[in-house]
Amino acid sequence: MPAPAKLVDVASLSREKLALFLSEQLGERPFRAAQLYRWLHQRGATSFDEMTDLSKALREKLKVKAEIVPLVKDLEQRSVDGTIKYRFKTRDGRFIESVYMPAEDRKTLCVSTQVGCAMACSFCMTGTLGLKRNLTPGEIVAQVHAVNREVRRNENLETLRPLTNLVFMGMGEPLHNFENLKTALAILQSEEGPNFSHRHITVSTVGLVPMIERFGQETDVKLAISLNASTDEQRSKTMPVNRKWNIQALLDACRKFPLRQGRRITFEYVLLKGFNDTDEDAHRLRELLRDIPAKVNLIPYNENPGLGFQTTGEQRAEEFRAILAEAHVAAYIRKNRGRDIAGACGQLANRDETAAEAPV
Missing domain, CATH: 1.10.150.530 (DNA polymerase; domain 1)
Known part of the structure; x- marks a missing residue:
């Protein structure tokens, strides 16, 4: 039969x-x-x-x-700062997380693109999972639809699309799932769909150099680079991708990246105490970015059990920022959201004990 x-x-x-x-x-x-x-x-x-x-x-x-492939809300956790972390269960029993971050002037969703991640960055909990599988375009977009429904209900709103901004900084490496990401972006930007502006979507990558060029050619949304080091030695210790494409190769790709007028590439720099947060690091970083239209988001590390890193103090972070500012590098200390619910940068890992591992 x-x-x-x-x-x-x-x-x-x-x-x-x-x-x-x-x-x-x-x-x-x-x-x-x-x-x-x-x-x-x-x-x-x-x-x-x-x-x-x-x-x-x-x-x-x-x-x-x-x-219509289902994506079912499995868990909701609320932070004292208003952030809400949603855990969704896929049809094959996997779990992914999305983080809603409301603010006075925007409503932002942090979206996942993979179940787990293959990049194995040593300071990131998602990297400890390994890659289980890519999300489909429908599963990527379904996170946005699901959280739109939640926000409408929770905040008593009538608009079909209360979310205003999307950041692809959740579980997974977006450019490692490029074709599905590209289809999802086209859906999310379509006038007959959610109709998000290209100005309000940011995709973050650890630095898959060949894909950065394609990303620039085939999409029109904003690019963020997870840099997190000022030397190849540092970066290779914490981000294995650097052993294949080092900082010079990564920044060369950024220099060639097609930027719309007035746009800058965002560089994310997680501050790890005693590892990459010295004055020397700040001076090296500003030299690395000297000829790139750049904005730097300094991210105080969100400590994760068993990974061996500590967060940089507020004073050290401000001193680091000031060194960048002296060279006219736009640098900001990013306020972490959802740290108390393991919803902040580098913390998404389905750590709740009810998230049983699905069979491969």
């Missing part, structure tokens, strides 16, 4: 591929694609039955050949 045909995950399809699927597989007219796409990505529908302006016959055809 032949195996049943695999259902198409319509939420992972670009607008163009969705139109092709409906016309070629279901014999539907092109305008149906616009209706379905809006239900999926403006309203964040999780079932075909919600799509009330589609005929019942079309909804039944969709159920036979297509599916």
